Amino acid sequence: MTKIWQGISEFAAVADTGSFTEAARYLDISVAQVSRNISELEARLDIKLLYRSTRRVSLTEEGTLYLQHCRNLVSSLDEANRSITNLKATPRGLIKITAPVYYGEYHLAPLLNQFLVEYPEVELDLQLTNTKLDLIQGSFDLAVRLGQLESSSLIARRLSSRTQHIVAAPDYLAQHGTPQTPAELSQHQCLLGSVDGWRILNEQGKPFLFRPQGRLRCNSGPTLLDAALRGLGLAQLPDYYVKQAVADKKLTMVLEGSRMPDDGIWAVYPQNRHLSAKVRHLVEFLVKRL
Template sequence: MTKIWQGISEFTAVAETNSFTHAAQQLGISVAQVSRNISELEARLDIKLLYRSTRKVSLTEEGALYLQHCRNLVSSLDEANRSITNLKLTPRGLIKITAPVYYGENHLAPLLNQFLLAYPEVELDLQLTNNKLDLIQGSFDLAIRLGQLESSSLIARRLSSRTQHIVAAPSYLKKYGEPQSPAELSQHQCLLGSVDTWRILNAQGKPISFKPHGRLRCNSGPTLLNAALCGLGLAQLPDYYVKAAIRSGDLRMLLEDYRLPDDGIWAVYPQNRHLSAKVRHLVEFLVERL
């Protein structure tokens, strides 16, 4: 099995440096060993990969094709080695994170402060925004995303879950009555957020999108919460906005039989970016505490 790999690193290094000498220096072995391992590789494949002369090294047509695959193999092997090495490392260095504003301020930031206390060699750059920033373009190590994830090339790790509640103040319900089914929502004033629809179940238990209407629209959850508390209408908000008001009786949950199953709170990161020790430790830290 070992011989299958023998010569691949040497061939890739020679192809990329156009020099047996430079390849040997890069790999920390002798020129003779580089040459011998590549010759054995060519013999196993029964194909000539390199043209050799005293002045020049160049790829054959078959060698150019083989190089494309070898680069991926060498890169994957390097990544595997780094992964194992990072298991032993103490988190250190800068971690750049983006997260939604309210959730970041009230739930994420306190935990990040604890993480900084636990790991003195870590630095954090936390950018709070409700816009979904491009992680690659912004050089972010990690993003915190809420709810249903869009299809993308990002890798996601579930940190926790959230429940979406439809709520209203007792004063509103006393004046306008309580909806008994999703069909009755159209008869009520609804407080509109940044999305145009509410996701609920219909009478048959199937997910549907309801388009609410009302006098107030705002992309701020706390503003919608305050409006609901004032009795201005119904709001659909995550549990971390409304749980205290529900506990105190200032808000009542509505249509709970038609509520969708909980959705996720996620840590996402680019799939082509190695999850370093510092980021891996942070993700595990958040999973444990959220």
């Protein structure tokens, strides 16, 4: 089984460098060993892969075809070796992250600070924005995103989940009534966020997008929470915004039977980051604590 691989790395190195000497230097072995292993490879295949002369080395037609497959094999082997090495590697270096403002400030930042405590060789660049930044263009290692993910080439790992609740102040409900069905929402003042609609279940239990109408639109969750507390209308907000106000009976959840199933809180990162020890350790750290 070992001999199946013998000579492949040497052949690829000679083909890429155009020299037995340079290939030997790259692989940190002797020129004689490079030549011997390639000769044995050619003997096993019963095919001549290289034209050798005193001045140059070139590929045969069969060697050109074989090289394409060898490069894939060498690349896969290198990637496998890196992944195993990274399992034991200590996270170090800069990690550039982006996350939504409120969630980043109140839920993510304390954990990231603790990560810095536990891994002193790591540096963090945290950019909080409610705008979805391009991770590749911005050279980000990681983004934390909320809710439904758009289809993309990014790798996603679920960190936690969130529940969207429709809430209102008791005084508002006493004055305007409590909606009993999703259809009744159209009769109420609704506090609008950055999205065009509220995802809820209709009376048949099927998802639909309700497009609310109201006097206030704002892309800030805390602003909508404050407006709801002041009795300005109904708001749909994640559980981490409203949990304490509901517990203190300052807000009341409505239409809980029409609530959508929980959606995700995600770590997303470019495909070329998934083998990085620092990113892998950070994602695992967040999964355990969120």
